[in-house]
Amino acid sequence: MSKKLSMTLLSASDSEVIIPLISQLNPSLSEKEISSMQQRMFEMENYRCFGLYSDEKLVGVSSGWITLRFYSGLQLEVDNIIIDQTYHSNGFGKVLFKEIESWAKENKCESVELNTYVENRKSHKFYHMNGYSIFGYHFLKRLD
Numbered sequence: 001m002s003k004k005l006s007m008t009l010l011s012a013s014d015s016e017v018i019i020p021l022i023s024q025l026n027p028s029l030s031e032k033e034i035s036s037m038q039q040r041m042f043e044m045e046n047y048r049c050f051g052l053y054s055d056e057k058l059v060g061v062s063s064g065w066i067t068l069r070f071y072s073g074l075q076l077e078v079d080n081i082i083i084d085q086t087y088h089s090n091g092f093g094k095v096l097f098k099e100i101e102s103w104a105k106e107n108k109c110e111s112v113e114l115n116t117y118v119e120n121r122k123s124h125k126f127y128h129m130n131g132y133s134i135f136g137y138h139f140l141k142r143l144d
Contacts, residue, residue, distance in 0.1 A: 004054070004055055005053065005054055005092065007050055007096065007099035008050075008053065009048060009051075010049040010050065010051040011042065012039060012042040014051065015035060015039070018038060018049065018051070018058070019034050021058065022061065024082055024085055025080060026080075044065075046066045047063065047065060048063070048064040049063055050099070052092060052095065052099070054087070058084075060082060060087075060092050060096045061081075061082050062079070063078065064077065064079075064100065064104075066107070072110060072113060073110035074111075075104075075110060075112065075113050076103075076107075076111075077114065081096070081114065083096065114127070114132070115138045
């Protein structure tokens with residue numbers, strides 16, 4: 001990992017470079033669907049989008065939501081954590097998480113929380129190795 005890595009907050013104007021990364025984790029969604037959802041997210045006051053750059057190329061992205069919970073206080077809940085598949089196993093995920101955690105501390109968050117897909121076992125190992133523990137179950141019910 002000899003390249004210069006830096007994290008920055010992304011905005012709706014960065015959607016053109018964000019969408020291909022989000023597509024890697026969500027292949028069942030079209031780019032139009034992702035673009036529409038991403039735009040709605042950027043319109044929400046508590047939404048943040050973090051980008052990890054290697055030199056001038058966006059190689060990682062994560063959504064974040066600032067929330068207040070009884071069990072964790074002010075927290076940053078991250079989701080859609082994606083490192084470009086061509087850059088896996090280069091330490092970029094660890095760098096992105098360290099930067100996100102630093103940002104959360106600077107913004108008075110008391111914790112960082114995340115959800116990961118049950119079948120994404122590789123991510124489970126990554127989160128455990130980076131100090132995260134399983135706190136509960138995440139349930140979903142689609143409303144028709």
